Amino acid sequence: MIIKRNLFDKEENYYTVVTVGTFDGVHVGHKKIIDKIVANATANDLKSTILTFFPHPRMVLQQASDLKLLNTLEEKISILKETGLDQLIIHPFTKEFSRLTAEEYVKEVLVESINAKKVIIGYDHRFGRNRTATIGDLIKFGEKYKFDVEQISVEEVNEVSVSSTKIRVALEEGNIKTANTFLGYSYMLTGIITKGKGLGKQIDFPTANIHIKEEYKLIPKIGVYVVKSEYNNKTIYGMMNIGYNPTVNGEKKTIEVHFLDFDEDLYDKEIRVELLERLRDEKRFDSIEDLKKQLIKDKEATLAFIANYHAQ
Structure with missing residues (x-):
């Protein structure tokens, strides 16, 4: 697995299928998404890629110093190495980065930096300044910048019925069996x-x-x-x-x-x-x-x- 610590550092030119998120816990729900992008990349000769951010956006924008995460950054990397993923981009999240407009984000990040040919993303994904753009906007940008968008439906998400928040609650209550079941490890x-x-x-x-x-x-x-x-x-x-x-x-x-x-x-x-x-x-x-x-x-x-x- 290739690990990049800044998405604007371009070393090679290859096309990707990408998903974006914090992936805290890399739980069974996340792994379902990762399996999907890995399979899609294999079928279409693309590099399966996750774009994630560190520090967590809430730590920067809300100064949520009390936010507790399920993985340290190094733990997350070690778990993702076992998934078959081709590339992990860990971009430093800053207030300046958060001010990119939706189109700037799509053009400068997804298209010019990651060479996305396909974006697989949750139905409720929001992006751009103040997180105002939706999956519908992403589909329109895809038509403009020549990449496909595959939406992970609410049914697929609900089928797994796992969230990082549920896992945090289980751990805080001492329910380690439930937490481990949701994590898958x-x-x-x-x-x-x-x-x-x-x-x-x-x-x-x-x-x-x-x-x-x-x-x-x-x-x-x-x-x-x-x-x-x-x-x-x-x-x-x-x-x-x-x-x-x-x-x-x-x-x-x-x-x-x-x-x-x-x-x-x-x-x-x-x-x-x-x-x-x-x-x-x-x-x-x-x-x-x-x-x-x-x-x-x-x-x-x-x-x-x-x-x-x-x-x-």
């Missing part, structure tokens, strides 16, 4: 392992603290989760706590993973964990000993889940 957190206070090691449950630098990344509901990760080409499982460690009067929210049957140094390494199941809420215990007893129960529940997970 396990929700992931990616970060650097940092040193913690070492309290877990003292009670035989050493943990790896994950620092996620992207503040816009959505962190699921506080609680204990079953997770898995890939490390040195090996799958490792663990139990992860998202929360404040109230038993030891923790003040900052942390993400800590205790990996099972694993004893390697992970400090300063980047790791990606996939969330498989939510076990329970975070609780405050009367003593460290009570906390340890609960962790033993959590480990038993984690091992039972993993055994069933492998049996499926």
Whole structure:
């Protein structure tokens, strides 16, 4: 997959079939659209292309610093690499770019920069300054600038009945099974392992603290989760706590993973964990000993889940 970080950087001249969107989560609904453009590109000797933007337009136009996204940019890229897509264009979204008129956007972006021969887009797609242009306008521009427009109907969208918003709500409620079903893969957190206070090691449950630098990344509901990760080409499982460690009067929210049957140094390494199941809420215990007893129960529940997970 070719990755371009600016749509105005033209290196090669080839024609494309393109779709446009933020594609947050790259969920099963998005994948249906991607499958459509990949198949169309193959049939017509075109390059299947997604045009997306970073930062998210709402972060720029509405200064929505509290907007939480399902993927970091690098996570999104890694997921899209597995779809068969030929080209991903990640264009920097700015206020200046948002002021392009509908026709300027079509001419300068879709035609001159992307060489679109076909645009496949949702029935409710809006574009141009203040997002005033509609799919009907795009079809007229297509006739003028010689590209086809294929509309993804409301029936096709409703058939999937998935949205990034629904997935965010599921994660915020701790409903990891629903979120993963809608995503079509396990929700992931990616970060650097940092040193913690070492309290877990003292009670035989050493943990790896994950620092996620992207503040816009959505962190699921506080609680204990079953997770898995890939490390040195090996799958490792663990139990992860998202929360404040109230038993030891923790003040900052942390993400800590205790990996099972694993004893390697992970400090300063980047790791990606996939969330498989939510076990329970975070609780405050009367003593460290009570906390340890609960962790033993959590480990038993984690091992039972993993055994069933492998049996499926």
